[in-house]
Amino acid sequence: MTLPRESGASPAAPAGDLPSTPAPRRTIAAWSLWDFGSNAFNTVILSFVFSVYVTDTVAADAETGQQVYAHAQTVAGFGVALLAPLMGAWADRVRNRRLLLTVSTLLVVATMAAMWFVRPEQSYLLLGVTLIALASVIAEVAVVFYNGMLHQISSPTTVGRISGTAWAMGYVGGVIALVIAVFGFMLDGGMLGLPTEDAANARGVALLCAGWFLLFSVPLMIWGPREAPETEVVREPFRPVQAYREIIRRIVAMWRSERSLLHFLVAAAIYRDGLSSVFSFAGIIAASSYGMDTVQVAIFGIAANVIAAVGTWALGRVDDLFGPRPIIIGTLVTMIAFGLVIIAVDATWVFWVFGLGIAAQVGAIQSASRTLLTRIVPPKDVNETFGLYATAGRAVSFLSPFLISVFTALAGARFGLLGIVVTLALGLAAFLPLKVARREPHTPRADS
Incomplete structure (x- = not known):
């Protein structure tokens, strides 16, 4: 089964009908x-600080917190599975990604700010995991609109670098926010001198993240790419039930005439579920299995994000040269092997070394998956397809959290990592039969 051939050296060569030149640098x-x-x-919220605060401090004990958190994320997965394709179809109809992204961004910001009210008492555990899950759902929907913009701003010879650079910048932003959270808020109240009573410093981290996200999303709200309205098309009112029917018809059409695309969506759904759990549960496993406190987990998170940024940036260039397939396969194999080493050897230094090795792969494979889809999808179906991409990922999003919960219950928190390894292995097995024609190397363009 083979996906359409990627573009060659010529800038004008089609790759999912991408523009021949990238958008302005601004x-x-x-x-x-x-x-x-x-x-x-x-x-900060999902991986290394606030989720650890909720599961390790708000919860009565770490294992209970980890299991309740896993259940909440499973429910969030079903929420995304229902909403993402609907929102994608709506975006294709409205043709205003920038507005939709602005609204969803502001909702995530508001939900993070509400996390301030999660106090360090068992009775607040449900509120804590619910707010994190709700923010996860809205953020996933926002990413549907965000990913769709990649099709507008990149060209066949720059899509890998633009995607990889942005993903790497995400890690850099995460590192900086995490450093501020650790040294400004967490270490004995931090340099800001916040009170540790009632965990005001840990709860204040949520306000930091809300303000951080709002600040750096403003440029896209102002200068983000616009879509040309289809003035000649008379659109009927948007009806969710009808939209779901159209989405089902699209999936059936994929099975008949775009089976390779459907194959990719399914395979990517499986391994991306494992990828999302890497950072979602890394901090929790570090705390419950290796006795790391919140600050130690945050330091590990800083190191993980730095190495992830470097790996994603570098492999984004490889993507433009050779295509995304070798990146996807190579990173999956590496993560599976490193995960098995961590499970086999119960030592903190092994968790550090091989955990950071896994972190170096996560962003690269996600960026490569995004560019592969961007290269093959026509502009009229971008939002809906990325909605299906998110839905496919969430359709099996119960898998990794469920396996983590099962292995945690059977063998302890450290063996919860085996749930991630099994999920990645299943994704690799599903992806391997899919063939993507290799790109011919090209000389990078000056306008990239």
Whole structure:
């Protein structure tokens, strides 16, 4: 099964009908800054600080917190599966990604700010995991609109670098936000001298992330790419039930005439579920299995994001030269091997070394998956397809959290990592039969 051939050396060669030249630098910079700001949620809230605070401090014990958190993320996955394609179809109809992205961004910001009210008491555990899950759902929907913009701002010879650079900037933004959270808020109240009573310093981290995301999303709200309205098309009112029917018809049509695309969506859904769990549960496993406190987990997160940024930036250039397939396969194999080493050897230094090795692969494979889809999807279907991309990912998003919960219950928190490894292995097995024609090397363009 083979996906359509990627573009060759010629800038005008078609690759999912991408423009022949990239957007102005200001537009690309604004698009990248959104990733820079949004990763404060992924890194500080979802991975290394606030989720650890909720599961380790708010919860009565770490294992209960980890299991309740996993259940909440499973529910969030179903929410994204229902909403993402609907929002994508709506975006294709409205043709105003920038407005939709602005609204969803502001909703994520508001939800993060509400996390201030999660106090360090067991009775607040449900509120904490619910707010994190809700923010996760809205953020995933926002990413549908954000990813769709890549089709507007990149060319066949720059899509890998633009995608990889933005993803790397996301890690850099996450690192900076995490450093501020650790040294400004967490270490004995931090340099800001915030009170540690009632965990005001940990709760204040949520306000930091809300402000951070808002600040760096403003440029895209102002200078983000616009879509030309189809003035000659008379559109009927948007009806969700009808939209779902159209989405189902699109999936059936994929099965009949775009089976390679459907194959990719399914395979990517499986391994991306494992990827999302890497950062979602890395901090929690570090705390529950290796006795790291919140600050130690945050330091590990800083190191993980730095190495992830470097790996993503570098492999983004490889993507433009050789295509995304070798990146996807190579990173999956590496992560599976490193995960098995961590499970086999119960030592903190092994978790550090091989955990950072895994971190170096995560952004690269996600960026490569995004560019592969961008290269093959026609402009009229971008939003809907990225909505299906998110939905496909969430359709199986119960898998990794479920396996983590099962292995945690059977063998302890450290073996919860086996759930991630199994999910990645299943994704690799599903992806391997899919063939993507290799790109011919080209000389990078000066306008990139």
